Amino acid sequence: MKESILKDFIVFEGLDGSGKSSQARALKEWYESSGRSVRLTAEPTDRPIGRLVRDVLRHKVVTTPKALALLYAADREDHLYGENEGIADGISRGVIEISDRYFYSSLAYQGVNVDEEFVRSINRFPSPEFLIFVDAPVDVCMKRIDSRGEEKELFEKKSYLEAVRGNFSRIFTSLPEGVRYLRVDGTLKMEEITKEIVSFITSFE
Numbered sequence: 001m002k003e004s005i006l007k008d009f010i011v012f013e014g015l016d017g018s019g020k021s022s023q024a025r026a027l028k029e030w031y032e033s034s035g036r037s038v039r040l041t042a043e044p045t046d047r048p049i050g051r052l053v054r055d056v057l058r059h060k061v062v063t064t065p066k067a068l069a070l071l072y073a074a075d076r077e078d079h080l081y082g083e084n085e086g087i088a089d090g091i092s093r094g095v096i097e098i099s100d101r102y103f104y105s106s107l108a109y110q111g112v113n114v115d116e117e118f119v120r121s122i123n124r125f126p127s128p129e130f131l132i133f134v135d136a137p138v139d140v141c142m143k144r145i146d147s148r149g150e151e152k153e154l155f156e157k158k159s160y161l162e163a164v165r166g167n168f169s170r171i172f173t174s175l176p177e178g179v180r181y182l183r184v185d186g187t188l189k190m191e192e193i194t195k196e197i198v199s200f201i202t203s204f205e
């Protein structure tokens with residue numbers, strides 16, 4: 001399973017506030033307008049394990065960094081293979097599956113305060129066909145997070161996000177062959193970024 005690639009699986013990665021969720025939605029809409037069957041989901045999921053993760057992010061539940069890494073991985077296993085609408089099932093029915101975050105987030109975020117080898121060992125999941133990294137400087141992301149006016153989640157701190165961004169950049173330089181990787185500049189105009197993503201993906205059709 002380790003080296004396999006899931007066709008029709010598209011993953012968006014980026015820091016909190018990078019704009020990746022808006023881009024994932026825009027891509028979904030583009031697929032819909034071209035008459036394709038598509039679904040957009042996110043990690044942490046809104047399934048039971050994902051909800052527990054969100055409680056940790058909102059400081060309602062306290063646990064150790066390692067336990068949180070295990071929870072993210074358990075949520076991911078459920079997201080991929082859970083009986084009720086798992087990603088693998090959707091793909092087998094011809095649905096294009098888009099995920100807002102995947103195991104690269106675990107490598108980058110949990111990799112900051114948990115041994116990276118441990119994080120890798122619990123994240124042996126198949127790779128997506130397309131991996132889109134919406135990259136933006138931490139200052140830009142922090143401004144967007146602040147403008148939401150919501151209480152800050154666990155990792156939404158400048159120093160932490162600096163470390164995460166460094167991890168993302170390093171991880172994305174050694175992807176398995178066959179993963180179609182695109183880094184987009186998250187400071188560009190929303191529509192420009194979407195255009196770049198769509199033309200990248202359609203260039204393989």
Ligand code: TYD
Nearest residue numbers: 016043044072101102105106109110155156
């Ligand atoms: P995020 O995509 O920001 O969700 P939302 O916008 O709905 O709050 O993800 C929540 C946080 O979880 C974010 O800080 C990144 C972090 N995260 C990890 O640390 N590891 C993971 O494996 C995943 C999927 C997310």
